[in-house]
Structures are given as structure tokens and as C-alpha cells.
Amino acid sequence: MTTDTINGKPRRLPGLKFGSMSEFGWVWIALVLVFAASAVLAPGTVRPGALLSMLPFAAMLAIVSAGQTVIIQQRGLDMSSGAIMTVSGLVVARVALETGSLPLALLATFAAAAAMGLVNGIAVSVFRITPIVATLATGAVYAGVARHVSNGNSISAPAALAEFVHLKIAGLPAILILSALVVALMAAVIRFTPLGRRFTAVGASPAAATAAGFPSMPYLVGTYAVGALYFALGGILFTGFINSATITAGNDYLLPSIAAVVVGGTPFTGGKGSVVASAVAAVFMTQLGQMVLAMGAGTPVQYLVQAAVIVLALAAPRLAKLARG
Amino acid sequence: MTGSATTTDALLLEGITKRFGPVTALDDVSLAIRQGEIHALVGENGAGKSTLMAVASGALVPEEGTVRFFGEALTGHPGETREKGLAIVRQEPSLMPDLTVAENIHVGLPARLRPGVGELSAFVRERLAFWREDHGIDPGARIESLLPEKRFIVEIVKAIASEPRLLILDEPTEHLSGRDVTRLFEVVRELAAKGCAVVYISHRIREVREIAERISVLRSGRQVGTRDAHHLDEDDIIALIVGRRVERPFPPKAGPGETGERIFELHGVSGPGFRDIVMRVDRGEIVGLAGIDGHGQRELMRALAGQKPVEGRINVAGRLVKIASPRDARRAGIRFVPGDRHREGLLPGLSVRENFSVRSIEKDTKGGVISMGAEKRRAREALGRLDVKMAGIEAPITSLSGGNAQKVILTSVMAGDPEVLLLDEPTQGVDVGARAEIYSVMRQAAREGMSQIVVSSDRGELVGLCDRVYVFSRGQIVAELSGDRVNDDAIAQAMMTATNTRAAAAEWGGRLARLGSSDWAPFLMLAAAILILGAVAGSVNPYFLTERSLTNLMAMTATLAMVAYGQHLLMLTGGIDLSVGPLMGLCAVTGSFFLSGDPWLVPSLGWASILVVAAMVGAVNFVLAGPLKLHPMVATLATYMAVQAVSLLLRPVPAGMTDFDILDILGHRFGPVPASFAVAVVAGILLDLALMRSGAGIRWRAFGSNGEAARVAGIRPMAMQAAAYIGCSVLTALAAIMMIEQVAIGDPRAGMGYTLTSIAAVVIGGTALRGGRGLFVGSLLGALFISLINSAATFLQLDPAWQNYLLGGLIILAVAFYSYSRSKAVSA
Structure with a gap:
């Protein structure tokens, strides 16, 4: 199946060692395993009620992780994603408070997020600043913006938003359905449209894409902007969920969202990637956290487990290779 | 040794078999290279030429067979052959772009021939002049600023300077102009006349016939024979290489009138x-x-x-x-098939299908949606017309050989009509x-x-x-x-x-760009910015210039500078450590168990345990990023979380006041200058001296500039990485000890901000993230500048948001300016 005849000798081709299983398939197995482990170790966390309260968190993390995934596919990283979430939560609450109009508030928030994403994209592609440095820097600036918008106080969320976030459709949280829709939309655009293919090509090799007539700059800038829109959606939903916009809202999402991308299997080398795998990994990470908490451990242990999962997810193929010799 | 009938062969390979998994790359190959001969090695791509030379150089150990280098069997220790007189000129020069010509030659020489750093420049000047008087290469110029053919000349001069007894040239004329090819042939003949054995690998059969005395042909990993070059014509050689006699490989041209408008x-x-x-x-x-x-x-x-x-x-x-x-x-x-296939042609990580279809995907698109079926059909059909050897259209493009990959690219570009x-x-x-x-x-x-x-x-x-x-x-x-x-x-x-003359080339960039690309630019700009900001803050609020405020500024700067040095050390090798912030906290927490003045606990044990804890964190980072090959950002992100978790487990809330006597020692001052600041300044200067003026420093930068080339030059990557990660953590621990003077309690969250500010100090100080260059004094100034922004914002009574704006904005501005200037100073 994976052999090719060259010079009359069978030759295995690299990259297809696991049969038809792609590198993005493992996270599904991990998901099944974590629910199985939960059922044994912390049965309380797999009861319907517990699942329904876990899923909104997973859904918000999935949206943010999807945004981070496309940026990582462009050999980037957005360390300002937490700050963009925070600013978005604050802007939607503040504009809604001052104008009384939720649609206007949403429009203003997405416009602000797109602007922040554009700045990131321009810093990375036009000024050619290493993504981690560029977005750490813009993240600092956006944290300043958050201070300005909030004046140091939290703002209560618009009632309509809070209501939507807590809505259930057919017994499922609306937020979960929305999350599945936006993740599926992104996956479909990447896979089934020319735009998505060119986006993937630019991520795989900006120089080759340029030589083929697709200069990388607009794709890079666009990717950071789209990523920021997803962070904004996460920030808006989180504000609705906790019923208030705070200055620290996004901080807790930065590392877990990157972790979800890593666990999902999207490499940092560009090109390949899967937003669906990242979203599944977000569910996995959230349930893992619930399980650890239910077993009586505190937040520090949760951090430790997350760190261990990241290392395992990345090092496993390497360790397996070493073990095989 | 010479002249007699029993002359030892320079290189004697006997019965070499080398396998990569199930693939046999070399099958019972024997080859003898005589001293003083020019011996060509030819064969198709994948015939095993490079593998054979890797075996000869000791870089690969064969499963069977022996390698004798001037009669001595190789033990398989890499670098051994280099010290014994082997030099290789590679098709892709193994040079470090951020190092100067002279430094590259220094790193590339065997240890016994390396001149002292002081005499290096004269040594290199002399070697370059030997190549050609009008070489036009400045020994002090960075490799990246040279044109490709000049770089290749440096690679050749480096090989000759190592006084080889066996010289291997791998496709040496691909980058050279006609004049330098002539010179290369002269030099190769001179070397051979002096007894040096030369192995000449080339695709260009005409050149091979011109230069070589004997020709060995490899086909599919087997030796097809060694012949006297003068008894073969071009067709004979081609026939030996491909194993069948081919007619002229060119199809008939268009006749007159066959071409159109x-x-x-x-x-x-x-x-x-x-x-x-x-x-x-x-x-x-x-x-x-x-x-x-x-x-x-x-x-x-x-x-x-x-x-x-x-x-x-x-x-x-x-x-x-x-x-x-x-x-x-x-x-x-207009469509383009680029010459640099790996950089501009292939989309690595993607399948053959995706590589084929991306340039004409609109043909498979209906109503904005790609039909996967149509795409696969088109790919199979187009690639089927050429004999592309692959495991199928879903095979990764990187699994194809050079010729097959080129066929895919050509087909793909042509598919765009x-x-x-x-x-x-x-x-x-x-x-x-x-x-x-x-x-x-x-x-x-x-x-x-x-x-x-x-x-x-x-x-x-x-x-x-x-x-x-x-x-x-x-x-x-x-x-x-x-x-x-x-x-x-x-x-x-x-x-x-041709008798035409070249139009004078326009000078690159402007004055500003040239200034920005010099090593001193960051210092000048930072110094100016520091003075201006200090003057503004001082004139608005006179308290800013009081001794107390300045002492405080220096103490903050010292702490940040020490973390930044750690980050800097690591960034020079191309790494990055996000875990320094939480590590500062962990060090403070660790210290808080020993430094509270409790008679049972000895402070020196505290210092020791802080250093040990830090070294352990550094070692973990190294294992993740080194042997386990995790991306340094992700590896240290994982330790970031883990280290923070450990701190929180040890001290859920801040506790453990540091003893006042210890605080007094840590806070010692020479007049207004805190001891910590003096330490930071002296450390920065010493680190720079070591980096710029010692062989170890040159090798450190060499590794950061081009890891693979450094490995080839005998630098051990794992040792360098281990030193870089552990060094970074230990310097962070020293910074944490300075920080203890300021926080005085075991706070698990102390120091979190240092992850961002340490990276900021290094990049504002002019160090490139991709490694290879940057001075520690720059990071010191960067640290001073950041501390100044934070304290000036307070003294100017700015909204706290302005600290963020200034810090973030200045990082972007500084890095954008440096990278713009450098891109202007780099030659293609």
C-alpha cells in the first residue's frame, strides 16, 4: 500500500506510516479516551447536567482555537488573542450600554477586532516582524486599549446577549451550535474553495506561492484579521456567559487555545492544519480539566496536566520513532 | 610516501553497503582514490553519490565494508576525517550568513590550523588573494551581504585553506562565473600536482571530461566501473550513467514556419x-x-x-x-517555473495532488466550490502523461525525488494554460x-x-x-x-x-537604511531615545532626577537586564524561552523557604537550591526542544504552565518574608549605584567580549546563524542547545535573586511580566530572533529603556494604559526598522 518500486526494490515512502489515519485523527481517539477515563475516575463529570455545563466552555475555547489554528497554519502565532478577546468583550458591553443597541455593539466589536487583526497582519507581513514578538507587542497595546475602554471597571453584559448565550436549542446550548457552525464554515472554506487552497499554499511556502502568482501578503493580513474575528466572537460569548465584561477575560484563553491547536495536531511549520481537530481538542482539554477538578485537584494541577498533554501530544510521535529505533 | 609503486590510496572504500530502512542506498561499492589524482564521480540523482561521500567523510556509518583514509580505518567519529585532512565543497555552501567571511573561515578550519582571533583578518586576506587578486571580497563583510557566486568562492577558499589531503567538490561550478571556473580548474590541478586527491562530483559531463583523469560511475547504488577519462566520449559516459545508450535527449525543434504569430x-x-x-x-x-x-x-x-x-x-x-x-x-x-525548486517550487507538507492543482484550481471549481473528484481526475491524468514515480497522488510531495518533483511542478504550471x-x-x-x-x-x-x-x-x-x-x-x-x-x-x-559596458549599479537603500543595518544602530537609537525620554520626564517632574528615583531605576534595569541576557543567550542560537517569567516566581518561592532567617535554614543552601531548580527547568526545556525536537515556543509554553503550577502548589499565596540582613546584602549600593546594576553592566560587557573575541563566541554565533553548517563544521548541536537553555535559566535565577530584594516574599506570581519584557529588551536591543547576531550591551540598553518607560510613565502621571502603548509601539517600531534596514543590506 505504501510501497513503490524503484530499482526493483520495495521502498517505503515516509509520511504514510499509520495507514490511512491522518495526523489529525488521533485527537478523536484522545477524546474518546478522556470520556472513558472520566466515566471511571469521575463519573459525576459525564452526567448530562455536567456535560451541558462543560460544553459552553468547550465551545468558546473551540472558537478561539479555530482562530489560532489558521494563524498557526500561516507559520504565525497570535499572542495578542487574549487581549483581543478582552477588548471585544469590553467594547460590546460598553457600546451596548451607551447606545442601547446590541446589533450596533456587535458591529462595532467586529470592526474593532478586524482592525486589531489587520494591525497584527501588517506588523507580521509588511514589517516582517517575527509573529511572536509582533503579537506580544500588539497584545501589550491592546491591553492598554482595554484599560481605556473599561476605565478600570467591569461593565455588565447586554441583557439580550446574556439571554442568547444561555439559550438552549433542542436541549443543546445555543453557544455550542454556533461554535460548531463557525468552525465548520472555516473548515469548509479552507478545504473546498480556491481561496482556501491558496491560503494553504501560502502557509506551506510563501515563496512558492509568490512564484505561482499568489503573493503572500494579502493572505497573511487576511488570516490575522479572520483570526481576530473569531477571538472577538469568543470574547463576546464569554462576556454574555459570565454576564460581565472584565479586563482579564481573555487571559485564561491564550495558553489553552494554543494548547488545543497543538493537541489537535496542527504543526507550527505551516501549510497543513485542521480547525476541526483543534475544536475537538478544545472539547478534550475542557473535559480533561473538569475531570481533574472533580478528582479534587486544584487549578495548579490542572495547569500541570495541560502542560503534560501538550508535551505528550507533540513528543509521542518522536518517542515512538525512538522506540522503534 | 609518494612516487613508489605501493603508494597508499588517499581514500579506499571496500565493499560498502549502506541501507536506510528497507532502502539499499549503496550496494557493495568499492572505490579507490589515488593520491594526486582528480577523480570524477558521476551518476543520476539518487545513484548514491552523496551517500557515498557521506560515508567517506565519516558522517554516515555503513552497515558493511571498510573506509580507509590514507591507510587508516575510520572509527566512525564525525569530524575525525576533517582533522585528518578532508575538505568538502558542498553544492549549497555550508556558511553562516550572520558571520563575516573571516569568521566563517575560522569556524570551517580544523582546530590545528585556526589562527588566533587577532590574526584572523590578515590570514583570510592572504587566502582570498591566493584565489584571485581582484576577488572583491571584504573579510569583514557578512556572508549574507555577498552575491551567491562570491559565497561559493568563500566556500572554496575555506576548503583550500584547510590544506586538504583529500578534497571533495560536489557540483562546484553551478554557481561560478566562467572566470572563476577557470581559476577553480587551475587550483584543483595545482593541488593535485602537490599530491592532494580530488573527488569531483558533477552533472556536467563536459567539465568532467576536461578536468578528470579517471571517472567512476554509480548507478542505483552500485559501482558500474572506473574508467580512464580520456578513453570515453560524452555518449559513452551518458550510456554508463543511465545504463542504456540514449540518443540525443532533445526532441526535434520546430521547423521554419511552424511557429505562429x-x-x-x-x-x-x-x-x-x-x-x-x-x-x-x-x-x-x-x-x-x-x-x-x-x-x-x-x-x-x-x-x-x-x-x-x-x-x-x-x-x-x-x-x-x-x-x-x-x-x-x-x-x-505569464507563468513561471522557478529555478530554486525547494524554496519556490514545492509546497512541502502537502500532497502531490495539492501541489499539482493549486496553480489552476479554478478549473475544478463550480459555483465557488472545488469538486474533489474533478481535481483528482485532472491530477491523475496530467501526471500520468509523464512517468512520475510516486506512491499515488496523495503521497507527500517531499517523498518524491528531485526529477519527479520537478515534473510535478512543470505539469502544474503548464496546467494553468x-x-x-x-x-x-x-x-x-x-x-x-x-x-x-x-x-x-x-x-x-x-x-x-x-x-x-x-x-x-x-x-x-x-x-x-x-x-x-x-x-x-x-x-x-x-x-x-x-x-x-x-x-x-x-x-x-x-x-x-561583447564590448558593451554595464550601467553603474544603483546603490542600495538610503543613508538611514545603511545606518540601521550597522551593528551600532540599535545602540545609537536607544541611547538617543533614553536621553530624550529621561530629559522630558526630568523637566516635567524634577523628582524623576533625584538619587532615589535613579537608584530605583537602576535596580529595576539590573533585574530585567539579567533575564534579558538569558533570553539573549538563547535567542542567539535561534531559541526562545517563554518560561522565564514563571521561573522568576519559582525561584522567589524556592528562596522563600530558606531565606526567612530561620536558624534551621542556611541562606547559602537557599541560593544553591534556587540555582539547582533553575538549572533543572533549563534542562527540561532543553530535553523538550533538543532531543524531543519540540518547537521551542511550544516547549517553553508547556514549561511555562508547569513551572507556574509548581510555584502555586508550593506557595498558594505569597508567604515567607526574606530576612532583613539578607535584603541588606542584596541591596548593597556603591553611592547611588546598586551593586546589582554594577553586576549587570560588567556581565554584559564580559559576555560581549566572549561573544565577539573568542573562538567559543564565534562558534556560538555560528551555531545560531546556521545550525546545519555548524554541525558540519564539527560543532555539537546538542551541547550548544543544552548550554543555551540551561544558561538562560541560570541567568534568570540570578535575575530572580536581584528581584528578591524588591519583592522580599515568596510570591508565586512575581516575575510573570518578565517573559514579555525580557523578549522586548532583547529585540529592542537589536538582536534578531532567528539567531546568530546581537550584542548583550544592546539588551542592557533595551532593559534600561523599558524600565525608563515604566518609571517615566509614573512620573509623568500618564494613564497606565500609556505604559502599554509605549512598550508595544516601540517594540514594533524598533523591530520593523531594524528588519527593514537589514533586508536592504542583504544580497539575494
């Missing part, structure tokens, strides 16, 4: 490297651009592909077009069999009406393939040859006898 016309077209170009290409015609490398033909092609600026009248199929970007070229119907196809070195690094196929595909497409322009440094290829040839010299067309006049002699004559 004008498709592509250039009038007075100029750009960087070429000017006043007038040429045309008819429908179905293959036109060659000949000339010595660097005379404008490739520059013109890249400009027509939209990769370089171009002006003048360009007509495609009767329409006047403007080409300002690759997209414009694409829309005008260009009016004009530009091909840069269409068969470079492609074996003879695949070459013939590529030629026939090109000719077939021409017959179907596709106009093509070919740039090739292989004159024989242009002669055999092209209907017409334009000859370039010094950026202009000096001859147009067609029909029978498309022959080797006519092209060579036009190239050699």
Missing part, C-alpha cells in the same frame, strides 16, 4: 540588472536566454514573473500589460532520464502553441532545446541567434566578445 514582445524593457531589452517570442516557440550568470538574463526572467520591478512596453498576445507583482504576471498569462511560460533552469539537479522527458513535454507544449522562455546555465541545453537564443552580456542583449546559428560556438563567441 507574435505572442510576447518587449520594447525598451529595463530593470535592476538589465536594460533596453527588445525581444519577441512567437506562438509555439522556445526561446533561450544565454549568458554568464549575473549578466541580466535571470534578472529579466524574474522581473517578467513579477518578482522584481520592471519598466518598458510589454505585450502579451497583442495586449499591453503592466507587471508590478507576481499577480499581474499571472493575470497577463499560460500564453508565455518562463522556465528558470528547468532541469537543474534532474537526472538524465527525467531531463529527456522534461524536454519532450516542453516541446510538445510548444507544438500545441505555448510560447516558452528558458534560462539555463547549461549551454548544451539551450543549444539542444531552443529555436532561438538571445545572448546577454552586462544586462543587455548582444546577439540573437536562430536556426543553425543556435550552436555552442556562436553562443560562446557572442558572450565572450
Whole structure:
């Protein structure tokens, strides 16, 4: 199946060692395993009620992780994603408070997020600043913006938003359905449209894409902007969920969202990637956290487990290779 | 030793078998290279030439067989052969772009021949002059600022300077101009006359016949034979290489009248490297651009592909077009097969199917949606027409050999139905069999009406393939040859006898850019910014300039500078450590268990445990990023979380006040200057001296600039990485000890901000993240500047948000400026 005849000798081709299983398939197995482990170790966390309260968190993390995934596919990283979430939560609450109009508030928030994403994209592609440095820097600036918008106080969320976030459709949280829709939309655009293919090509090799007539700059800038829109959606939903916009809202999402991308299997080398795998990994990470908490451990242990999962997810193929010799 | 009948062979390979998993790369190969002979090694791609030379150099250990180097069996220790007199000139020069010419030669020499750092410049000057008096290479210039052919000369000079007893040249003439090829042949003959054995690997059969005395041929990992070069003609050699006697690999050209109307016309077209170009290409015609490398033909092609600026009248199929970007070229119907396949052709990580379809995906799209079925059918059909060896269209493109990958790219570009196809070195690094196929595909497409322009440094290829040839010299067309006049002699004559002169090249960049690219630029700019900001803060609020405030500023700077040094040390090697912030906290927490003045606990035990804890964290980072090969950002992100977790487990809330006597010692001052600041300044200067003026420092930067080239030069990557990660953590621990003086309690969250500010200090100080260069004093100034922003914001009573704006904005501005300036100072 994976052999090719060259010079009359069978030759295995690299990259297809696991049969038809792609590198993005493992996270599904991990998901099944974590629910199985939960059922044994912390049965309380797999009861319907517990699942329904876990899923909104997973859904918000999935949206943010999807945004981070496309940026990582462009050999980037957005360390300002937490700050963009925070600013978005604050802007939607503040504009809604001052104008009384939720649609206007949403429009203003997405416009602000797109602007922040554009700045990131321009810093990375036009000024050619290493993504981690560029977005750490813009993240600092956006944290300043958050201070300005909030004046140091939290703002209560618009009632309509809070209501939507807590809505259930057919017994499922609306937020979960929305999350599945936006993740599926992104996956479909990447896979089934020319735009998505060119986006993937630019991520795989900006120089080759340029030589083929697709200069990388607009794709890079666009990717950071789209990523920021997803962070904004996460920030808006989180504000609705906790019923208030705070200055620290996004901080807790930065590392877990990157972790979800890593666990999902999207490499940092560009090109390949899967937003669906990242979203599944977000569910996995959230349930893992619930399980650890239910077993009586505190937040520090949760951090430790997350760190261990990241290392395992990345090092496993390497360790397996070493073990095989 | 010489002269007698029993002369020891320089290199004796006997019964070498080398397998990679199930693949047998070399099968019972024996080869003897005599002292003083020039021995050519030829064969198709994948025939095993490079593997054989890797075995000969000790870089690979064969499963069976012995390697004798001047009679001694190799033990398999890499670097052993280098010390014993082996030098290799690689097709891709193994040089460090951020190091100077002189430093590169220093790193590349065997230890016994390395001159002291003080005499290095004179040593290198002399070696360069030996190559050619008018070499025009400054020993103090960075490699990245040199043109490719100059870099290659440095690679050759480096090899000769190592006084080799065995010299291996791998495709040495690919990058050289005619004059330097002549010089290379002279030097190689001189070396051989002195008894040095030379192995000459090349695709160019003509060159091989000119230089070599004996020729060995490898085919599919087997030795086909060693022959006397003078008894073989070109066809014989080709026959040995491919194993069957091939006819001329070129398909018949178009006869007169077979080509159609004008498709592509250039009038007075100029750009960087070429000017006043007038040429045309008819429908179905293959036109060659000949000339010595660097005379404008490739520059013109890249400009027509939209990769370089171009002006003048360009007509495609009767329409006047403007080409300002690759997209414009694409829309005008011009498509490009790039010469650097790995960098500009392949999409690594993606499948053969995706690599094929991406350039013409609109053909599989209906209503904005791609039909996967249509895409697969089209890929199978197009690739099936050529004999592409692959495991299927879903195989990763990187699993294909060079020739097969080139076929995929060519097919992919052609699938876009260009009016004009530009091909840069269409068969470079492609074996003879695949070459013939590529030629026939090109000719077939021409017959179907596709106009093509070919740039090739292989004159024989242009002669055999092209209907017409334009000859370039010094950026202009000096001859147009067609029909029978498309022959080797006519092209060579036009190239050699041109009397035109080159237009003076425009100087790059402006004064500002040149300033920005110098090593001193960050210091000058930072110093100016520090003085201005300090003056403003001092004039608005006089308290800013009091002793107390300045002492405090220096203490903050010292702490930040020490973390930044750690980050800097690591960034020089191309790494990054996000875990430094939480590590500061963990060090403070660790110390808090020992430093509270409790008589049971000894402070020195506290200092020791802080250092041990930090070294352990560094070791974990190293294991993750080194042996386990995790991306340093992700690896240290994981330790970031883990270290923070451990701190929180040890001290859920801040506790453990530090003893006042200890605080007094830590806070010692010389007048207004805190001891910690003095330590930071002295440490920065010492680190810089070590970095710039010692062999170890040069090797450190060499590793950061080009890890693979450094490995080849005998630098051990794992040792360097271990030192970098552990060094970073230990310096962070020293910073944490300075921080204890300021926080005085075991706070698990103390120091979190240092992750961002340490990276900021280093990059504002002018160090590039990709490694290889940057001075510690720059990071010290960066640290001072950041501390100044934070305290000035307080003294100026700015909204706290302004601290964020200033910090973030200045990082962006500084890095953008440096990277802009440097990109202007880099040669292609």
C-alpha cells in the first residue's frame, strides 16, 4: 500500500506510516479516551447536567482555537488573542450600554477586532516582524486599549446577549451550535474553495506561492484579521456567559487555545492544519480539566496536566520513532 | 610516501553497503582514490553519490565494508576525517550568513590550523588573494551581504585553506562565473600536482571530461566501473550513467514556419540588472536566454514573473500589460517555473495532488466550490502523461525525488494554460532520464502553441532545446541567434566578445537604511531615545532626577537586564524561552523557604537550591526542544504552565518574608549605584567580549546563524542547545535573586511580566530572533529603556494604559526598522 518500486526494490515512502489515519485523527481517539477515563475516575463529570455545563466552555475555547489554528497554519502565532478577546468583550458591553443597541455593539466589536487583526497582519507581513514578538507587542497595546475602554471597571453584559448565550436549542446550548457552525464554515472554506487552497499554499511556502502568482501578503493580513474575528466572537460569548465584561477575560484563553491547536495536531511549520481537530481538542482539554477538578485537584494541577498533554501530544510521535529505533 | 609503486590510496572504500530502512542506498561499492589524482564521480540523482561521500567523510556509518583514509580505518567519529585532512565543497555552501567571511573561515578550519582571533583578518586576506587578486571580497563583510557566486568562492577558499589531503567538490561550478571556473580548474590541478586527491562530483559531463583523469560511475547504488577519462566520449559516459545508450535527449525543434504569430514582445524593457531589452517570442516557440550568470538574463526572467520591478512596453498576445507583482504576471498569462525548486517550487507538507492543482484550481471549481473528484481526475491524468514515480497522488510531495518533483511542478504550471511560460533552469539537479522527458513535454507544449522562455546555465541545453537564443552580456542583449546559428560556438563567441559596458549599479537603500543595518544602530537609537525620554520626564517632574528615583531605576534595569541576557543567550542560537517569567516566581518561592532567617535554614543552601531548580527547568526545556525536537515556543509554553503550577502548589499565596540582613546584602549600593546594576553592566560587557573575541563566541554565533553548517563544521548541536537553555535559566535565577530584594516574599506570581519584557529588551536591543547576531550591551540598553518607560510613565502621571502603548509601539517600531534596514543590506 505504501510501497513503490524503484530499482526493483520495495521502498517505503515516509509520511504514510499509520495507514490511512491522518495526523489529525488521533485527537478523536484522545477524546474518546478522556470520556472513558472520566466515566471511571469521575463519573459525576459525564452526567448530562455536567456535560451541558462543560460544553459552553468547550465551545468558546473551540472558537478561539479555530482562530489560532489558521494563524498557526500561516507559520504565525497570535499572542495578542487574549487581549483581543478582552477588548471585544469590553467594547460590546460598553457600546451596548451607551447606545442601547446590541446589533450596533456587535458591529462595532467586529470592526474593532478586524482592525486589531489587520494591525497584527501588517506588523507580521509588511514589517516582517517575527509573529511572536509582533503579537506580544500588539497584545501589550491592546491591553492598554482595554484599560481605556473599561476605565478600570467591569461593565455588565447586554441583557439580550446574556439571554442568547444561555439559550438552549433542542436541549443543546445555543453557544455550542454556533461554535460548531463557525468552525465548520472555516473548515469548509479552507478545504473546498480556491481561496482556501491558496491560503494553504501560502502557509506551506510563501515563496512558492509568490512564484505561482499568489503573493503572500494579502493572505497573511487576511488570516490575522479572520483570526481576530473569531477571538472577538469568543470574547463576546464569554462576556454574555459570565454576564460581565472584565479586563482579564481573555487571559485564561491564550495558553489553552494554543494548547488545543497543538493537541489537535496542527504543526507550527505551516501549510497543513485542521480547525476541526483543534475544536475537538478544545472539547478534550475542557473535559480533561473538569475531570481533574472533580478528582479534587486544584487549578495548579490542572495547569500541570495541560502542560503534560501538550508535551505528550507533540513528543509521542518522536518517542515512538525512538522506540522503534 | 609518494612516487613508489605501493603508494597508499588517499581514500579506499571496500565493499560498502549502506541501507536506510528497507532502502539499499549503496550496494557493495568499492572505490579507490589515488593520491594526486582528480577523480570524477558521476551518476543520476539518487545513484548514491552523496551517500557515498557521506560515508567517506565519516558522517554516515555503513552497515558493511571498510573506509580507509590514507591507510587508516575510520572509527566512525564525525569530524575525525576533517582533522585528518578532508575538505568538502558542498553544492549549497555550508556558511553562516550572520558571520563575516573571516569568521566563517575560522569556524570551517580544523582546530590545528585556526589562527588566533587577532590574526584572523590578515590570514583570510592572504587566502582570498591566493584565489584571485581582484576577488572583491571584504573579510569583514557578512556572508549574507555577498552575491551567491562570491559565497561559493568563500566556500572554496575555506576548503583550500584547510590544506586538504583529500578534497571533495560536489557540483562546484553551478554557481561560478566562467572566470572563476577557470581559476577553480587551475587550483584543483595545482593541488593535485602537490599530491592532494580530488573527488569531483558533477552533472556536467563536459567539465568532467576536461578536468578528470579517471571517472567512476554509480548507478542505483552500485559501482558500474572506473574508467580512464580520456578513453570515453560524452555518449559513452551518458550510456554508463543511465545504463542504456540514449540518443540525443532533445526532441526535434520546430521547423521554419511552424511557429505562429507574435505572442510576447518587449520594447525598451529595463530593470535592476538589465536594460533596453527588445525581444519577441512567437506562438509555439522556445526561446533561450544565454549568458554568464549575473549578466541580466535571470534578472529579466524574474522581473517578467513579477518578482522584481520592471519598466518598458510589454505585450502579451497583442495586449499591453503592466507587471508590478507576481499577480499581474499571472493575470497577463505569464507563468513561471522557478529555478530554486525547494524554496519556490514545492509546497512541502502537502500532497502531490495539492501541489499539482493549486496553480489552476479554478478549473475544478463550480459555483465557488472545488469538486474533489474533478481535481483528482485532472491530477491523475496530467501526471500520468509523464512517468512520475510516486506512491499515488496523495503521497507527500517531499517523498518524491528531485526529477519527479520537478515534473510535478512543470505539469502544474503548464496546467494553468499560460500564453508565455518562463522556465528558470528547468532541469537543474534532474537526472538524465527525467531531463529527456522534461524536454519532450516542453516541446510538445510548444507544438500545441505555448510560447516558452528558458534560462539555463547549461549551454548544451539551450543549444539542444531552443529555436532561438538571445545572448546577454552586462544586462543587455548582444546577439540573437536562430536556426543553425543556435550552436555552442556562436553562443560562446557572442558572450565572450561583447564590448558593451554595464550601467553603474544603483546603490542600495538610503543613508538611514545603511545606518540601521550597522551593528551600532540599535545602540545609537536607544541611547538617543533614553536621553530624550529621561530629559522630558526630568523637566516635567524634577523628582524623576533625584538619587532615589535613579537608584530605583537602576535596580529595576539590573533585574530585567539579567533575564534579558538569558533570553539573549538563547535567542542567539535561534531559541526562545517563554518560561522565564514563571521561573522568576519559582525561584522567589524556592528562596522563600530558606531565606526567612530561620536558624534551621542556611541562606547559602537557599541560593544553591534556587540555582539547582533553575538549572533543572533549563534542562527540561532543553530535553523538550533538543532531543524531543519540540518547537521551542511550544516547549517553553508547556514549561511555562508547569513551572507556574509548581510555584502555586508550593506557595498558594505569597508567604515567607526574606530576612532583613539578607535584603541588606542584596541591596548593597556603591553611592547611588546598586551593586546589582554594577553586576549587570560588567556581565554584559564580559559576555560581549566572549561573544565577539573568542573562538567559543564565534562558534556560538555560528551555531545560531546556521545550525546545519555548524554541525558540519564539527560543532555539537546538542551541547550548544543544552548550554543555551540551561544558561538562560541560570541567568534568570540570578535575575530572580536581584528581584528578591524588591519583592522580599515568596510570591508565586512575581516575575510573570518578565517573559514579555525580557523578549522586548532583547529585540529592542537589536538582536534578531532567528539567531546568530546581537550584542548583550544592546539588551542592557533595551532593559534600561523599558524600565525608563515604566518609571517615566509614573512620573509623568500618564494613564497606565500609556505604559502599554509605549512598550508595544516601540517594540514594533524598533523591530520593523531594524528588519527593514537589514533586508536592504542583504544580497539575494
